[in-house]
Amino acid sequence: MQKRKLGSTGPAISALGLGCMGMSDFYGPAEDEKSVAVIHHALDHGVDFFDTADMYGTGKNEALLGKALRGRRDEAVVATKFAVVRGEDGSFRGISGKPAYVKSACEASLRRLGIDAIDLYYQHRVDPEVPIEETVGAMADLVREGKVKHLGLSEAAPATIRRAVAVHPIAALQTEYSLWSRDPEEGLLDLCAELGITFVAYSPLGRGFLTGQIKSIDDLDPTDFRRLSPRFTGENFDKNLELVRAVERLAAEKKATPAQLALAWLLARGPHVVPIPGTRSTARLDENNGAVNVALTAADLALLDDIAPKGAAAGERYDARGMSSVNG
Numbered sequence: 001m002q003k004r005k006l007g008s009t010g011p012a013i014s015a016l017g018l019g020c021m022g023m024s025d026f027y028g029p030a031e032d033e034k035s036v037a038v039i040h041h042a043l044d045h046g047v048d049f050f051d052t053a054d055m056y057g058t059g060k061n062e063a064l065l066g067k068a069l070r071g072r073r074d075e076a077v078v079a080t081k082f083a084v085v086r087g088e089d090g091s092f093r094g095i096s097g098k099p100a101y102v103k104s105a106c107e108a109s110l111r112r113l114g115i116d117a118i119d120l121y122y123q124h125r126v127d128p129e130v131p132i133e134e135t136v137g138a139m140a141d142l143v144r145e146g147k148v149k150h151l152g153l154s155e156a157a158p159a160t161i162r163r164a165v166a167v168h169p170i171a172a173l174q175t176e177y178s179l180w181s182r183d184p185e186e187g188l189l190d191l192c193a194e195l196g197i198t199f200v201a202y203s204p205l206g207r208g209f210l211t212g213q214i215k216s217i218d219d220l221d222p223t224d225f226r227r228l229s230p231r232f233t234g235e236n237f238d239k240n241l242e243l244v245r246a247v248e249r250l251a252a253e254k255k256a257t258p259a260q261l262a263l264a265w266l267l268a269r270g271p272h273v274v275p276i277p278g279t280r281s282t283a284r285l286d287e288n289n290g291a292v293n294v295a296l297t298a299a300d301l302a303l304l305d306d307i308a309p310k311g312a313a314a315g316e317r318y319d320a321r322g323m324s325s326v327n328g
Contacts, residue, residue, distance in 0.1 A: 001046025002292050004274050006077065006120065007171025008196030010150050013077050015267060015292055017049030018042045018285070019202060019278030020065055024057030028221025030280055032064055039068035041282040043075050045289060051174075051200070051276045053081035053124055054109050058090055062112040073115060079172070079200075080109050081124035081154060095325060097127030099138035106142050120172055122152035126328030132156075132163050140168040152200070155326040158191050170197055176326075177201035177273075179210060179262050179304065180231070180243065180313035183327075193272055204266050204275035205259055206231075206313075209240060212248050212258040230315030239314035246307040256294045259284075263291035265304055 002015040021027075023035035039050065050069075052061045062080060069076050082105035085093040102123075109118060121142065123135055142148040150171035153164060164170050173192055177184045178201065192199045205211050207226055214220065217227060217237060226232045231240055244258065251261040259277070266275045277288045296304075316323055 001289065004198070004271060006049075006198050007150055007169065009169070010120075010171050010198075011077060013049040013198075013274065014047045015274060016047060016263065016289060017051055017079075017200070017274055017276035018047050019276040020050060020052045020061055021056045022278045023280055024061035024064055026056075026225045027280075028224045032067075035064060035280055036068040038280060038282055038285055039065065040072075041285055043072055045286070047285070047289065048075055049077045049079070049274065049276070051079045051202070052113075053084070053122075054105055054112075055081070055084040055086050055124065058086050058088060059108070059112050062109055066113040066115065070114065077119045078113065078115065079120035079122065079152065080113065080118055081122040081152075081174075082106065082109065083124040083127060095125045095127045097123060097130040097132070097135035099134055099141075102135060102138040103142065106147055110147060117146060118148045120150045120152050121148040122154045122172070122174055123156075124154050125325045126153070126156050126160055128328060132160050133167050136164045136167040136170075143168070154202075155328060157327045158187050160328060161191060161195070161197070165195055165197075170195070172198040172200050174200040174202055174276075176203045176317055177266065177269075177275075178204045178206050179247065179265060179308040180206045180240065181317055182308075182310040185310065189270060189273070193270060197272070199270070199273045201266050201273060201275040203317075204277050205262055206240075210244060210247060210258055210262045212244055215241070228319065229317075230319060231313055231317065233315070236315035243308055243312055247304075250300070250303060250307065254294060254296075254300070256290070257287055259287055260291040260294050261296075261304075263288060264294035264296055265301070267291065268296050268301060 003012040004015045152172035154174040247258050251258045
């Protein structure tokens, strides 16, 4: 596994991380024992950057990751997030960047993870009611207290990032980025390179669509949230399937899978880009890891620009409520 640096002063991390969200929430039923096995398999094969959040499974995902890392904590770089508030019943109750909430959320995450310090602590979504300076100021206090090592933001706009950096160094920005979500190329990628911020690409496989494994909406569990996602519904599904077929053809020429091609494309966007594909399968994990061995030429990259130009995906990446909280 190749390595890339976390921020300007952080540790080296695997060029591909592991997104753990789907192990506990949103993508239908999951089995904790199998998920723990996937996390152990990741560690055994050089993946050491693990991504979770307090809202995934309303805390269950952090507890799962903590369980998996017992006895192997020193092998892992743990990233988690706060700000999206959920009730015990899973209901969404808004976003909070209030300083007091930042600190209480951190304490709760540390307990669930069973660790002394969080390696990378993100604000999951920007709270429009709280100045970013106040939120990052509270996060910086956690660094000084030794409870957090590095700070991150997620789905933050360029102006917000600059204001945050003026308060405390930001090691990572996490934003959706893939062949069908290319908005970060409109300034965010360059800004991160300028400021020494690692760009962590979530949903790098288009929530699984870019793998080529989803041919029909019926391939998804009845409880899977993607059934309500604009890109997975109606005519949008069929249009996006055409895009995936074009990716599949190029992948076959490269003797790679569509997933490997999509991840290799992201890795080629810059040395500061770290995709975090999620999976609940060791076989899929191995497949994803193979992306580091897929070499793309300038001609390949140009062809992918033709296949999946900016705005190629049909439909928004979230519903209206979700879109209102991104690029904050």
